[in-house]
Amino acid sequence: MSEPCRGVLTTLQALGLQKEAAARDLPAIRRWYAGQDAxxxxxxxxRLARLRYIITSHDPFDAEQTALCLEPPASAPRYKSALALDELLEGNFPAACRALELRAKPKTLRAAQELLCECVAALQPVFVTAAAPEGFAYCRGEARPPSQDILDKDLSDPVFVPSSQQVLDALILPLCQHFSLPLSLRMGTRRAVNPALRLAGDAAGSAELRSLGHLCEANPKVKFLFTVLSRSDQHEAAVLASKFRNLHLWGCWWYCNYPSVVAETASLRLELLGLNFTYQASSARVHDQLIYKWIHARSMLKKLLAAKYSELMATGWQVSRGDIRRDVYRLLGGAFEEFLAKP
Incomplete structure (x- = not known):
């Protein structure tokens, strides 16, 4: 009954393994996978997910990824990169210090800034992305830019713990502005609700969307992409996206990527934003998830648009095939690309 279980079945069907799935023949499915060329x-x-390209995220402050961010392997066709800064924005400074130490750099925000500039040159990212921690706050009217003292303080000193706003103002926002990179914020993650589950132990929390509004207001030259994790934040998120030219709302992320929530959220966004949002962004950790997430997303989009077009046609308005192609294109990436391209 669950969406993840249905997703496994959709994926196996798309791969031509429906007979093996129907027979519950797990060994046969494993043999098929073992015989695949990567x-x-x-x-x-x-092809099955009908994707033009994929954007993968890379966090240089994750010690396992640092070297690959600076010397990335040749990109596979139709793959692009994003620079992920979750560790920094969420205040995991021990991890950041380990990454800086690996590169023989001082444990300071200034050294982190240098490392990030090197990563941007190597990865050529489409955008910078970060998870905004629960309780994230960006206050209007605080002193900016930060003092040089903050940039040069020792991050390994337990007395010095920069706030999310200080990290943004000292490091992330100047980086985005210098390289003309949008900042994509994933908002509302409550980390380690059950630490025993490790990566699977995170849950949904509240997004501080007032702070996002302050960010957009204070940084009009920076473009912001965002999504929220809690269903209860979706209405406020859509309203906020209608208020700032430098803000773009994307996808139903993680715990919101379930048909009932997608249907409600996408319908709300169509009514509030028209076509000025991105309908789906899959955020998959497992390769195969892309297949079912996009099959299910397109199926849902057909139902949503059919209902909306029926409402328009009831007024006497005629909807052409060209209209439908244009609308689907914008919802499935066109609006995102237009947002990135606009001055």
Missing amino acids: EMFNEKMM
Whole structure:
């Protein structure tokens, strides 16, 4: 009954393994996977999901990823990069210090800034992305830019713990402005509700959307992408997205990527924002998830648009095939690309 279980079945069906799935023949499914060529399977996945390209995130302050951020392998066709700064914005400074130490750099925000500039040059990211921690706050009217003292203080000193706003003002926002990179914020994650589950132990929390409004107001030259994790934040998020030219709302992320929530949220956004949002962004950790997430998303979008077009046609308005193509294109990436391209 659950969406993840249905997703597994949708994926197996798309891959031509419905007989094995119906027979509950897990060994046969594993044998099929074991016989796949990685590059060929990647192409098959992209064809079944009907994707033009994929953006993968890379966090240089995760010690396992630092070297790859600075010397990335040759990109596979149709893959692009995003620079992830979750560790920094969420205040995991021990992890940031380990990454800086690996590169023989001082444990300071200034050194972190240098490292990030090197990563941008190497990765050529489409945008910078970060998870805004629960309780994230960005206050209107605080002193900006930060003092040089903050940039040069020792991050390993337990007495010095920069706030999210200080990290943004000292490091992330100047980086985005200098390289003309949008900042994508994933808002409302409550970390480690059950630490025993490790990565699976996170839950949904509240997004501090007032702070996002302050960010957009204070930084009109920076473009912001955002999504929220809690269903209860979706209405406020859509209203906020209608108020700032430098703000773009994308996808139903993680715990909101379930059909009942997607239907409600997408309908709300269509009514509030028209086509000025991105309907789906899959945020998949597992390659195969892209197949079912996009199959299910397109199926839901057909139902939503059919209902909206019926309402328009009831007024006497005629909807052409060209209208439908334009609208679907904008909802499935066109509006995102237009947002990135606008001055």
